[in-house]
Amino acid sequence: MEEAAAAAKLISRDRITDAAATILFSTDDSVKIPERFVRTDEVEAAGEVVGEDEAFELPVVDMAKLLDPELSASETAKLGAVCRDWGFFQLTSHGVDEEVIRRMKESAAEFFRLPLESKNAIAFGGEDKFQGFGHHFSTGPAAAAGKLDWAECVFLVTQPVHGRKMELWPPNPPSFRDALDKYSTETTDLTRRLLRFMAADLGVSEEALVGAFFSTSGGAFFSISGDVKGQSVGIHHYPPCRQPEKVLGISPHTDWPGLTVLLHAVDTPGLQVRRGGRWLPVRPLPGALVVNVGDILHVLTNGEYMSAEHRVVPDAERCRITVAMFQDASVDGMVAPLPELLEGGQGRARYRSIGKHEYTKGNFVALAEGARFLDSLKK
Ligand SMILES: O=C(O)CCC(=O)C(=O)O
Numbered sequence: 032m033e034e035a036a037a038a039a040k041l042i043s044r045d046r047i048t049d050a051a052a053t054i055l056f057s058t059d060d061s062v063k064i065p066e067r068f069v070r071t072d073e074v075e076a077a078g079e080v081v082g083e084d085e086a087f088e089l090p091v092v093d094m095a096k097l098l099d100p101e102l103s104a105s106e107t108a109k110l111g112a113v114c115r116d117w118g119f120f121q122l123t124s125h126g127v128d129e130e131v132i133r134r135m136k137e138s139a140a141e142f143f144r145l146p147l148e149s150k151n152a153i154a155f156g157g158e159d160k161f162q163g164f165g166h167h168f169s170t171g172p173a174a175a176a177g178k179l180d181w182a183e184c185v186f187l188v189t190q191p192v193h194g195r196k197m198e199l200w201p202p203n204p205p206s207f208r209d210a211l212d213k214y215s216t217e218t219t220d221l222t223r224r225l226l227r228f229m230a231a232d233l234g235v236s237e238e239a240l241v242g243a244f245f246s247t248s249g250g251a252f253f254s255i256s257g258d259v260k261g262q263s264v265g266i267h268h269y270p271p272c273r274q275p276e277k278v279l280g281i282s283p284h285t286d287w288p289g290l291t292v293l294l295h296a297v298d299t300p301g302l303q304v305r306r307g308g309r310w311l312p313v314r315p316l317p318g319a320l321v322v323n324v325g326d327i328l329h330v331l332t333n334g335e336y337m338s339a340e341h342r343v344v345p346d347a348e349r350c351r352i353t354v355a356m357f358q359d360a361s362v363d364g365m366v367a368p369l370p371e372l373l374e375g376g377q378g379r380a381r382y383r384s385i386g387k388h389e390y391t392k393g394n395f396v397a398l399a400e401g402a403r404f405l406d407s408l409k410k
């Protein structure tokens with residue numbers, strides 16, 4: 032535990048200064064983007080963006096079809112195929128309460144409209160650089176060079192409830208805490224629903240897969256340096272940037288927890304998924320959520336489901352606000368392929384098992400170095 036906490040200190044994350052905010056929120060087209068934000072080399076080295084003219088879209092999975100007895104089998108097969116081939120999809124008819132979504136969107140947007148001083152009242156501080164308000168994490172050479180992302184964000188642990196650091200939950204707008212609490216419950220339920228269909232597709236028991244995400248055995252509670260499953264949130268604001276090709280909203284990464292559910296609070300495009308060496312811009316469908324496989328689910332499924340690389344670029348004209356819910360998982364305190372997938376000689380483990388503490392620590396160390404920890408687990 033202590034080692035993981037020590038590794039968490041390696042995270043490179045910057046506070047949002049007055050100077051940074053002046054640049055991020057400037058509406059003056061003639062303002063020169065300072066070197067600290069300029070990432071042209073990284074953007075160019077990362078590969079081309081798929082053109083608007085190419086009929087190439089992120090797949091869509093429909094929860095209503097998954098739940099319909101007549102359509103469930105074929106939609107479950109589609110869900111499985113998409114998780115194997117893409118690791119990313121848009122989810123329609125997801126069943127998350129519309130009013131809960133509306134309040135979450137409004138509260139997030141209102142929070143980012145506050146003066147910087149109010150937002151910095153919940154800035155990350157001390158040794159926990161994960162929770163609180165600030166820039167996103169920087170990784171690898173960009174972090175070493177002191178580069179900044181074109182974004183402001185709040186990270187918080189949302190589940191279990193007793194793992195929350197309430198002092199870092201925005202007190203303003205007054206609706207925020209309740210909105211996030213309700214949204215957290217709804218997305219927990221949604222994740223559970225989705226996992227049932229993933230279990231059916233994988234041919235494992237619901238108990239095994241859903242249990243990997245939600246069992247409470249062990250009794251301890253989630254902390255960023257701990258080993259127990261929980262949910263955390265990243266609420267992001269990407270202001271418009273007049274020269275978007277020079278900067279990055281979030282640099283390329285995979286999500287190290289298990290499953291991510293992303294809500295567009297302001298549905299400006301900006302998310303790009305790596306596909307065949309190029310970047311595919313996601314065009315958010317009205318009312319849909321974007322779901323992606325994280326590294327732990329990748330390992331649990333022995334690499335059958337794919338945790339795909341993604342990044343965010345800001346828009347030239349419009350701001351973008353998103354709420355990403357990350358659900359963590361482990362099996363008896365381990366990040367490991369599900370035993371059911373390996374039973375009866377069905378296959379060999381393609382990833383080595385690792386204790387959850389060590390996994391968390393490994394991810395922080397790799398994040399700091401700009402490496403992908405998952406790769407080091409391949410057998
Ligand atoms: O804001 C987005 O579209 C993506 C956010 C993301 O990738 C993350 O928080 O890990």
Ligand SMILES: [Fe+2]
Pocket residue numbers: 284285286341
């Ligand atoms: Fe992500």
